[in-house]
Amino acid sequence: MKHLPKHLRPRWRYLAVGIKAWPDTSVSRRSFQRAVWYSAGNLLGDPGSADADLSLLSFSFEDGIGEAVIQVRHGHLEEARAAVACVTSVDGDPIGVHVRGASGTVRACEERYMGRASRTTVQRDVAFEGRDRSAVVREDAVDVSTDHGYVGATRLDLE
Template sequence: MKHLPKHLRPRWRYLAVGIETWPNATLDRRSFQRALWYSAGNLLGDAGSADVDLTLLSFSHGTGTGEAVVRARREHVAEARAAVACVSEVDGDPVGIHVRGISGTVRACEERYMGRAGATSTQRDVAFGDAERPAVVRADACDVRTESGYVGATTFDTE
């Protein structure tokens, strides 16, 4: 089968997506892709989500942070950003998602916007709510373990 001429091939844009979760959340590639499709389908409808054609190209997630590269059609970047922003949970775990940037090639996307989620996290005890509590500390953010689950805090809240 012959390739399409260059002017007839679909044009793509690549979205660098930053992901934040609680430290005990476990996300995998398949569940994140399903959440993207579900979000696009709910926001744009079946025809709109087919036009945007969100595809997860790369995905990584560690203790509380992660990143992904999502492919979308060039003409539908605004709809793709909106659909990505509508993802609020993956497999019942709440997530915070933000688009770091958009690029025309995967390589440029990875070089410009990826690798920033590599911040190291440490496990230590912090003073929170008049008690010593275990926490996962990343840069200036702390996820403090309480009886009812994790609480997001800053370094000023834990002193």
């Protein structure tokens, strides 16, 4: 079978996406892809979701921080950005998703926007609500472990 000429081939754009969640959250590639498809279907409807054709190309998630590259059909970039921004949970666990940028090639997307996620997490004991508690510290964010789950705090909250 012959290849299509270049002017007839589908054109793509690539979104670099940053993901944040509580430190004990586990997000798999399949569940994140499902959440993106579900969000796109709810926001754009079935025809719009099929036109945008959001596909997860690369995904990594560890210790509550992750990143992904999502392939989007050319001309549907704004709809895709909106659909990705609507992802608020994966398998019932709350997550924060933000689009770092968009690019015309996977290579440019990875070089410009990927690898910026902070991988340095430190486990410490902090004073919070009058008690010593376990916490995970990432840059300026501090996730304090309480009896009811994690609470997001800053360094100023702990002083």
